[in-house]
Amino acid sequence: MAEATPPEAAAPAAPAAEAEEQVVNPWEVKTGSNQGIDYDKLIRQFGSSKVSPELLERFERLTGKPPHRFLRRGVFFSHRDLSSILDAYEKKEPFYLYTGRGPSSQSMHLGHLIPFIFTKYLQDAFNVPLVVQLTDDEKFLWKNLTAEECHDLAYKNAKDIIACGFDVDKTFIFSDFDYMGSCPDFYRNVVKVQKCVTLNQARAIFGFADTDCIGKVSFPAIQAVPAFSTSFPDIFGREKNVKKVKCLIPCAIDQDPYFRMTRDVAHRLGHCKPALIHSTFFPALQGSQTKMSASDGNSSIFLTDTAKQIQKKVNKEAFSGGRVSVEEHRKYGGDTTVDVAYKYLTFFLDDDAKLQQIKEDYEAGRMLTGELKKELIGVLQAMVAEHQERRATVTDELLKQFMTPRPLCRAA
Ligand code: TYM
Numbered sequence: 001m002a003e004a005t006p007p008e009a010a011a012p013a014a015p016a017a018e019a020e021e022q023v024v025n026p027w028e029v030k031t032g033s034n035q036g037i038d039y040d041k042l043i044r045q046f047g048s049s050k051v052s053p054e055l056l057e058r059f060e061r062l063t064g065k066p067p068h069r070f071l072r073r074g075v076f077f078s079h080r081d082l083s084s085i086l087d088a089y090e091k092k093e094p095f096y097l098y099t100g101r102g103p104s105s106q107s108m109h110l111g112h113l114i115p116f117i118f119t120k121y122l123q124d125a126f127n128v129p130l131v132v133q134l135t136d137d138e139k140f141l142w143k144n145l146t147a148e149e150c151h152d153l154a155y156k157n158a159k160d161i162i163a164c165g166f167d168v169d170k171t172f173i174f175s176d177f178d179y180m181g182s183c184p185d186f187y188r189n190v191v192k193v194q195k196c197v198t199l200n201q202a203r204a205i206f207g208f209a210d211t212d213c214i215g216k217v218s219f220p221a222i223q224a225v226p227a228f229s230t231s232f233p234d235i236f237g238r239e240k241n242v243k244k245v246k247c248l249i250p251c252a253i254d255q256d257p258y259f260r261m262t263r264d265v266a267h268r269l270g271h272c273k274p275a276l277i278h279s280t281f282f283p284a285l286q287g288s289q290t291k292m293s294a295s296d297g298n299s300s301i302f303l304t305d306t307a308k309q310i311q312k313k314v315n316k317e318a319f320s321g322g323r324v325s326v327e328e329h330r331k332y333g334g335d336t337t338v339d340v341a342y343k344y345l346t347f348f349l350d351d352d353a354k355l356q357q358i359k360e361d362y363e364a365g366r367m368l369t370g371e372l373k374k375e376l377i378g379v380l381q382a383m384v385a386e387h388q389e390r391r392a393t394v395t396d397e398l399l400k401q402f403m404t405p406r407p408l409c410r411a412a
Contacts, residue, residue, distance in 0.1 A: 025207065026254050027142070029281055029291040034319075034338045036288030039077055039253075039280055046256055048078045048278065055082060062090055063125040069350050070118050070279065078253060080263065081275040085248045089126060094410060095246035096235075097122055098226045098274070100133035100255075101161065103153035104143050108160045109300040110380070111252075111282035111292035113387075114347065116164040118279065119250045123170060129235055129408040130171045132161055133226045137176040141215040151177050155399065160303055162402055163391035169409045172235060173402045176222055183405065185238075186231040189269070193221035196265040205257050223255075224262035227274035234405040246272050253278035254291070283343055285317035303388070307381045314341065314377050321362075322369035333365040334372070341369070341376040348379050 022031035024042060031037050043050055051074070056067050070076050088095045099119050101112060123130050134157060136150035143150075154175040161173060180187055199217065202208060208217055229236045229245035236242045249259060256278060263273040281291035284299035292300045301313055321339030323329035336342040336359050349355050358375060361367035 024254055025257060029254055029293075031289055034287055034289060036283060036343075037281065042253060043078050046078075046253070046260070048080050048253075048256065048276070049082075051077055051079055051082070051277070055079070055086075058083075058086055059125075062086055065121075065125045068118060068121045069352075070114070070121075070347075072352070073346055074280070075114065075347060076118060076250070076277050076279045078278040079276060080259075081273060082248070082277055084272075085246060085275045088246050093244070093246070094128075094236075095126075095248060096128050096229065097126070097130040098133070098247050098249050099130070099251055100135060100223070100226070101157055102135045102139045102142075103150060103157040104139045104145070105294040105302075106153065106156055107302040107304040108157055109292055109294055109302050110344075110347075111300070112160075112294075113164070113303070114279050114282055115250050115252060116161055118277075120165050122248070122250060123167060128170070129410055130166060131226050131232060131235070132158075132166075132171065132173040133223065134158060134173065134175045135219075135223060137180070137215075137222060138219055141213065141219060147177065151175060155403075158399055158403065159391055159394045160387075162394045162398065163387055165390070166402075167409075168398065168401050171402055172232070172405065172408060174405070175403070178403070179405070180222070183231070183233070185233045186225060189225040189228050189231045190221045192269055193224050193262070193265055194218055196268055197221070197261060201261070205261050220258055220261055223258045224265070227259065227262050228266070228269065228271045230271070232405070235408050243270050244272065247274040249274050249276045251276070251278065252281055252291075254281070282347060283340055285313060285319070285340060287319040287340060288338065288343065301380065301384070303384060303391070305384060307385065310380050310384060311377050314373050314380070318344075318373060318376070320369045320373075322372075323365075326368065329368060330365040334362045334367075334369065336362055339369075339372070341373045344376050345372075345379065348383060349375075 022037055023029065024037065056071055060067055085095055097119055099115050119130060134154035136154040139145060140147045140150045158173050202217055202220065206220065225231045227247045227249060229242050229247065236245055259274060259276055266273045284290045284292050286299060294300060298317065301310055318340040319338065321335035321342065323332055323334065342362060345355060345358065358367065358372065362372055
């Protein structure tokens with residue numbers, strides 16, 4: 001008899017020593033190492049799979065698209081069942097993309113851009129519908145904000161998301177506060193998931209405490225159901241075979257606990273398990289021990305920052321892998337494994353040859369920290385200014401179009 005597979009949500013707990021060293025969950029990311037999270041360890045701990053060169057090669061062959069720098073450089077490093085999505089693409093079977101944002105701040109930061117930039121690339125590569133969940137309800141439950149403030153932030157953040165270049169004919173963005181009340185199919189799925197997960201399981205996955213309000217305990221079901229096509233009858237219809245439409249979720253790996261739970265209940269509800277592709281974290285300015293986070297303004301560069309603010313933050317805050325004096329730096333070179341300015345360039349400087357040159361020059365001591373930071377400041381200022389220009393063109397009318405439940409164009 002075949003051995004039963006253990007549920008993913010409860011699966012491979014890390015050995016105690018490993019678990020103590022680094023913490024990665026939807027609310028906290030930290031490690032004692034200044035080189036950042038050990039992602040191989042995380043793959044073992046979470047039980048996901050590494051994005052392999054063979055998988056990338058297949059992706060490129062099928063889509064005809066050169067791999068995004070986030071794939072070339074291992075930013076999107078881990079996955080669950082990505083090959084099932086490539087199979088669907090190859091067989092011309094329908095699937096869609098799902099990602100999200102918890103609107104807790106007026107502006108998103110550079111870290112939040114990572115999944116959205118990549119999702120836009122995937123939408124272009126696969127030519128499929130995308131749903132974007134804005135969890136204003138989640139942020140109301142977790143943060144010291146009113147429900148009205150969170151709802152308002154959802155709309156503000158939606159403009160930043162639209163400015164990433166999504167195709168209005170293929171994208172539906174929704175606030176939970178709006179959509180839960182207007183779509184019975186969505187709410188029905190939420191309750192079905194809630195019935196499948198016990199309090200014990202929720203505690204084991206999310207670490208809820210006795211003092212947590214019951215809203216928090218029931219929330220994960222709301223983040224789960226956009227992974228089920230039947231939650232979007234306006235997009236996919238209500239026919240029986242809708243359940244066969246697969247889902248791929250791009251996100252940073254902090255969101256994985258939600259989707260381990262989702263994958264565990266999917267079959268019981270007659271749905272396919274959603275596939276995932278996970279990114280590493282864009283580090284805080286102060287170093288890779290933690291991720292850039294909206295709740296720590298000093299750690300972040302926001303999409304609303306001016307050119308001057310970007311320059312000031314990078315020069316003042318970005319942790320340097322340079323040596324204590326110019327003489328030492330020239331002699332021994334800088335350490336790119338801990339240098340935040342260099343790490344940021346690996347995310348945003350597209351030119352592989354230039355990045356390699358910078359690495360060599362910095363490590364050999366030919367390039368100083370100030371020069372490296374200057375390179376980064378130029379790249380970020382241009383990128384943020386372009387984003388701000390695009391955001392200024394997002395009218396309320398366009399926002400309404402994106403946020404109206406409606407049929408979306410689907411690949412033939
Ligand atoms: P939120 O708002 O915390 O983050 C939004 C997205 O950005 C990713 N992210 C980061 N990626 C790289 N580096 C960082 N420093 C960084 N900080 C955040 C997150 O992983 C996420 O992909 N509960 C979710 C909202 C949500 C969601 C989803 C996210 C609802 N449904 C489906 C992903 C997929 C949240 O609060 O995300």
